[in-house]
Amino acid sequence: MNRKLILTFSCPDKKGIVAAISKILFENNANILESNQHSTKSVLNPHFYMRIVFELDRADAEKNLKNIKIEFNELINIFNIKYELNDGSIKKNAAVFVSKEDHCLYELLWQTGSGDLFLNISCIFSNHNDLSSIANFYNVPFIYIPSNFTGLNINANNLKSATFYSNSLIKNVQEQFILNEIGKYNIDFIILAKYMVILSADFINSFNKKIINIHHSFLPSFPGAKPYVQAYEKGVKIIGATAHFVNEKLDDGPIIEQDVIRINHEDDVDELKKKGKTIERTVLARAVKFFVEDRIIEYGNKTIIFM
Amino acid sequence: MNRKLILTFSCPDKKGIVAAISKILFENNANILESNQHSTKSVLNPHFYMRIVFELDRADAEKNLKNIKIEFNELINIFNIKYELNDGSIKKNAAVFVSKEDHCLYELLWQTGSGDLFLNISCIFSNHNDLSSIANFYNVPFIYIPSNFTGLNINANNLKSATFYSNSLIKNVQEQFILNEIGKYNIDFIILAKYMVILSADFINSFNKKIINIHHSFLPSFPGAKPYVQAYEKGVKIIGATAHFVNEKLDDGPIIEQDVIRINHEDDVDELKKKGKTIERTVLARAVKFFVEDRIIEYGNKTIIFM
Amino acid sequence: MNRKLILTFSCPDKKGIVAAISKILFENNANILESNQHSTKSVLNPHFYMRIVFELDRADAEKNLKNIKIEFNELINIFNIKYELNDGSIKKNAAVFVSKEDHCLYELLWQTGSGDLFLNISCIFSNHNDLSSIANFYNVPFIYIPSNFTGLNINANNLKSATFYSNSLIKNVQEQFILNEIGKYNIDFIILAKYMVILSADFINSFNKKIINIHHSFLPSFPGAKPYVQAYEKGVKIIGATAHFVNEKLDDGPIIEQDVIRINHEDDVDELKKKGKTIERTVLARAVKFFVEDRIIEYGNKTIIFM
Amino acid sequence: MNRKLILTFSCPDKKGIVAAISKILFENNANILESNQHSTKSVLNPHFYMRIVFELDRADAEKNLKNIKIEFNELINIFNIKYELNDGSIKKNAAVFVSKEDHCLYELLWQTGSGDLFLNISCIFSNHNDLSSIANFYNVPFIYIPSNFTGLNINANNLKSATFYSNSLIKNVQEQFILNEIGKYNIDFIILAKYMVILSADFINSFNKKIINIHHSFLPSFPGAKPYVQAYEKGVKIIGATAHFVNEKLDDGPIIEQDVIRINHEDDVDELKKKGKTIERTVLARAVKFFVEDRIIEYGNKTIIFM
Secondary structure, three states: OEEEEEEEEEEEOOOOHHHHHHHHHHHOOOEEEEEEEEEOOOOOOOEEEEEEEEEEEHHHHHHHHHHHHHHHHHHHHHHOOEEEEEEOOOOEEEEEEEOOOOHHHHHHHHHHHHOOOOEEEEEEEEOOOOOHHHHHHOOOOEEEOOOOOOOOOOOHHHOOOHHHOOHHHHHHHHHHHHHHHHHHHOOOEEEEOOOOOOOOHHHHHHHOOOEEEEEOOOOOOOOOOOHHHHHHHHOOOEEEEEEEEOOOOOOOOOEEEEEEEEOOOOOOHHHHHHHHHHHHHHHHHHHHHHHHOOOEEEEOOEEEEOO | OEEEEEEEEEEEOOOOHHHHHHHHHHHOOOEEEEEEEEEOOOOOOOEEEEEEEEEEEHHHHHHHHHHHHHHHHHHHHHHOOEEEEEEOOOOEEEEEEEOOOOHHHHHHHHHHHHOOOOEEEEEEEEOOOOOHHHHHHOOOOEEEOOOOOOOOOOOHHHOOOHHHOOHHHHHHHHHHHHHHHHHHHOOOEEEEOOOOOOOOHHHHHHHOOEEEEEEOOOOOOOOOOOHHHHHHHHOOOEEEEEEEEOOOOOOOOOEEEEEEEEOOOOOOHHHHHHHHHHHHHHHHHHHHHHHHOOOEEEEOOEEEEOO | OEEEEEEEEEEEOOOOHHHHHHHHHHHOOOEEEEEEEEEOOOOOOOEEEEEEEEEEEOOOHHHHHHHHHHHHHHHHHHHOOEEEEEEOOOOEEEEEEEOOOOHHHHHHHHHHHHOOOOEEEEEEEEOOOOOHHHHHHOOOOEEEOOOOOOOOOOOHHHOOOHHHOOHHHHHHHHHHHHHHHHHHHOOOEEEEOOOOOOOOHHHHHHHOOEEEEEEOOOOOOOOOOOHHHHHHHHOOOEEEEEEEEOOOOOOOOOEEEEEEEEOOOOOOHHHHHHHHHHHHHHHHHHHHHHHHOOOEEEEOOEEEEOO | OEEEEEEEEEEEOOOOHHHHHHHHHHHOOOEEEEEEEEEOOOOOOOEEEEEEEEEEEOOOHHHHHHHHHHHHHHHHHHHOOEEEEEEOOOOEEEEEEEOOOOHHHHHHHHHHHHOOOOEEEEEEEEOOOOOHHHHHHOOOOEEEOOOOOOOOOOOHHHOOOHHHOOHHHHHHHHHHHHHHHHHHHOOOEEEEOOOOOOOOHHHHHHHOOEEEEEEOOOOOOOOOOOHHHHHHHHOOOEEEEEEEEOOOOOOOOOEEEEEEEEOOOOOOHHHHHHHHHHHHHHHHHHHHHHHHOOOEEEEOOEEEEOO
16 A cells, blocks of 8 residues: 655746656655646746645655655746645544535535545534534534523523623634634634524634635625525526635635536525425535545635646 | 417405316316416515416317407406417427537527527627538527628618717617528517627617527626636536626626536636537527426516426 | 324226215215326226325224214225225334345335334344444344355254255245244335345245335446446446336336436446445435335336325 | 646556656646546556646747657557647647538537637538538538548539439448538538548548548437437437547447436427527537537546546
8 A cells, every 4th residue: 555645836937847757756656646737837937836735655755755746846946836745544524514404414424434535524613502402413513502591501600691791702602612622623624514694704714724604505606694595596507606715805716616506487486495405415525525635726716626 | 280389477465366267267168287376575565477388179279269368468457467379389489690610509409490499580690700611400480790891882872981980879870680591580579698708778669579698607697798708717517608688788688598517626627618519508508398388487587487 | 182094095087086085085074185196198088097095083093083984985886996995093014124234224224213204113134244233223123144144043953064954945034034034023015225136036026015226327227236337337427226026037127116327437336335225225214115105006117106 | 828738648557657657748838727537447558548638828828848759658668658749729620511400510600700619610511502601601611522422523524423323332422422521621520510421431441530420329329310209209208419529330439428308298300409409519519519628538438528
């Protein structure tokens, strides 16, 4: 059995990058398994992106990997490279945030269990208790903070009434509590699997790692609330779902994956929701798969997906 | 050989409509070939829509059809029905409006020629001369009015210079000229097959029949100009096209048909345009097919498509 | 709240059928909610198929339904009609047969739980014990009969050794046992959700109700064993799955639903299996949905699906 | 403007291939634009496939290209490489074979004209005269050899009657004539665009270049004659088309591309043919695009498509 490594990097486009990288890999006894590259054809500012999967013989993997890192670091100055080098045998840890709807969580749990997703679901957080039993069935810690949680039960001694708190303060207390709780699980990223609360910019900045959300419309159509109602009112013939990275602007982060399903005039809003669920869970699971396999590189407000 | 009729109608939903209609058809010796219905489940204002294709023996078709019409007219008062009854053996006449791009026109000409579209393309109008040769090849009259046309060549005697004309006046002169020209061909509807000029509300009202447009985005995403550039900038993973009826508000009429195609980070704007063309022509041809086969019923700003 | 009934019927095509049926429904105060029909255009032997969903006011539903049935029975002689009339508020009962793979069972359990499938999963039968815990989680009885089961544990007193039994006899004993067990649950149909044992003609005839199977290829391509290996060897660019009714001939019953997914040269057999699973569970769930909503009419070795 | 080259190669998988190739390209001042690779994970006989698009500055392109070729030839011995190096600015020449159906030919002509296909259609050959006018419209030479052609009009002096000829002899005379005629056009490959005659093994061997065929079914389902009739009889819910390289065994060459379209019980054989045409022309055009852009590598009886 060999050791599998995944290298992703980007740099200003310049001749010799591939030659330099592949020389380092060859001289350190690496075997390239997969390789994908992309260059933006921008005239002013061409940029180069690459993903390489390679393997090292177990026997001298440590020594070779150490050398590879040293030599890559030398490239940083020459080519202005940014790179990430991940061990392909280590699963990423996710916290999954849910509310009441179960379909996205089920899909993630099932695909994780079956090995289709190479992932640890380290904990599930929810503002409702509805999905605790499925979490228990899969032996995943379930963190429940109801929307009326004010932290009072923790610091009850010095407080009079929750009504003194403003909403934003309550939100702040809750988010601090969430950060604290998921902080116990060594989380690499968060998956919002139909979590119906908007995270604050503070939360996003404090967490400071990737957050993947599923939005139940074909963005940029129908952002914001009740996209299926919007789609029904508009009379579109196809609906979709969008998985994207979360940034501070609602429903506007880099799109990772989208898919669609055909509808017709017989479908009322309830039927759109039913049909949409299949798309939502498929699209979210695919986006998570891209992420845990280090297939995504962001640039600008967009993504490159190496498949 | 029998005579084929297509009946479409709508009315407030009420028990007995289907029974009444099918009784009339049966008693006048009609054989029902296809039948589709839809009821909006609105509690306050339920509405009923139906399409029936039936055939009459040639021998006594005239007499039976006359009776059917008389008896349908009696239903107007009872059920508040609006109906249309078209002869399925008579092709509709279209004027196709184009600019420089050929793919949608080619598709319509080819599908009309092969019999896939049951349609007469009576004339082609363009603000450019680029597509006249394909029109000639198919023996379809080609009307060409360049964008600098002011009508001066018609009424040259009483004019000094085109520069006196305002843009809107020129547009008005041109649109009157177009209406006049296509008026010679007994047109049932207009197909905007990548016609890159916006028709005025006056034109739309004067023409007063259906106009089908193809918009090169998956509406309501990216309305207006340069949708492929917008899609590229946004980084969507799927692009689409939308065929819709034209109303006075740009890119906002009832959607008839949509379809999509998957793209990825390798696709620049030019590649999006290429991939989009396949979707545009397919979607437009399907929408035209629905229209000429009387499969579309409008309601609100939406469409029912009976397939 | 009204009572919803689903009528499906077929008969030789003849004028007046729709009029006769809709007259009966109207005169017994039924409101038609959905209606679909199909006529085979065969010259020699035209046949007519119809599905009507109607509702009756609760108040006098019993009386009206009784009348409707009486009057329909009169049509049997006139039009040679075969019909089924089911109560739309009563769920069908299924026995789900599985082996080791969980994805189809999970999908059925999840869609049943969420209400997307209007179905009771009355019991789960398996020749392996692997999926008993998910059955328990959903509180569905799990019947486990291992492949070395000979019935000895039931009738141990008068037997020497299982080695006396021929394979076909063992199969027969096992199938009798299965029939007996699922017979306790008032089953309407069986779903083979990746059940990797071939049912005998005897079993199929004894059960004498519908059995729906999911086959993991796009039939008629790659029937029989190991379809993903066959697909890989052939180098197809798209794989699929097929849900069909089971008859005595392997993988040859009437096709209910199919769907496909694109693959490429990177996909080895394992990857085909992974990608195929998503299609398998979707296709099976759709076929079951069509069945429980009485949308399927068989004719010859084919199906009509009224959607 | 730079010169664009397309390199495709394959060899037994071994460490250092990518490093060696990219070193040669870098040292000869080439800029890699696109790069794709595939390794079969076969344990016994791992094989490596690669496609690289690179550009050379016009100024010293000749000198650098010459060096690159010399150095690549040295790799042949080291890595047992087979390679092809094509100039990305030179169009391939095709002979298109047709019978009566026009849709595939139209698609090829239209996409060639619009630049979507980087291709010269050098000549069109047919056993019918139906499509000569569209060939004329596009100014493509049209070679017509009717099925009763015996060569008598060429060698009339020494012959009595065509009835002396056996069918296979006639076929042989015709095929020799075709080879002779298309031989005048410096053809790189043949496209069978709904050519309804089976080419003999002799023809295929004599031509000795690639032949791309479109088969109107989702192979391996429904090989041979009348696939739409077969599909109708079987009651499949999805039909498809397959573009493949032609080998001596009917409908069995390596599959290049496939696509499908959903059908239902309303579709009779004629409707299947109509719906199928859209898929046939799309699939054939895509396969031709892959071929002219050097994206296809054959291995065994399968293809790798680098996209």
